[in-house]
Amino acid sequence: MQRIVLLILGWLAIVLGTLGIVLPLLPTTPFMLLAAWCFARSSPRFHEWLLWRSPFGRYLRHWQQHRAMPPRTKGRAIALIILTFAISIALVKILWVRSMLLAMLALLVAFMWRIPVVAETPEPRQPPR
Structure with missing residues (x-):
């Protein structure tokens, strides 16, 4: 079960x-x-x-x-978060919803910023057997 x-x-x-x-x-x-x-x-x-x-x-x-995250991935993720939230904030006309979205954006970016970064290492193309 x-x-x-x-x-x-x-x-x-x-x-x-x-x-x-x-x-x-x-x-x-x-x-x-x-x-x-x-x-x-x-x-x-x-x-x-x-x-x-x-x-x-x-x-x-x-x-x-x-x-940890790879450096480029972390940068892309933060940029995409900012872009999607910016679009949402621009489309919403209600002030309190915009404020909530802005607060969520700040918290999410702060959380992502704190995730450690480690460079990618070459890895096998197939799963180990």
């Missing part, structure tokens, strides 16, 4: 994380980390797929190995 719950939670996290790519208030990274955690405990096959075959695999493997 626990395995099924973790599988469902893992796939839900994949869906929400993928939506988070285009929706500014839905974070991608925490959902992908949650999916990796769920799959590691419920399905070695899906965990391997997520780490080695999905578009997020390189970043997840780097996080698991170093507990």
Whole structure:
């Protein structure tokens, strides 16, 4: 039963994380980390797929190995966060919603800024067997 719950939670996290790519208030990274955690405990096959075959695999493997982000990735992530929030703030006309978005932007950028940076190291193209 626990395995099924973790599988469902893992796939839900994949869906929400993928939506988070285009929706500014839905974070991608925490959902992908949650999916990796769920799959590691419920399905070695899906965990391997997520780490080695999905578009997020390189970043997840780097996080698991170093507990840090690659420098270019961190810069891109912060720039994308600022861009999507700026668009949202420009489109919203209600002052209190703009203020809330601005506060969320500040907190999110501060959080991202604190994540350590470690340069990427060459890694194998295929999973170790």
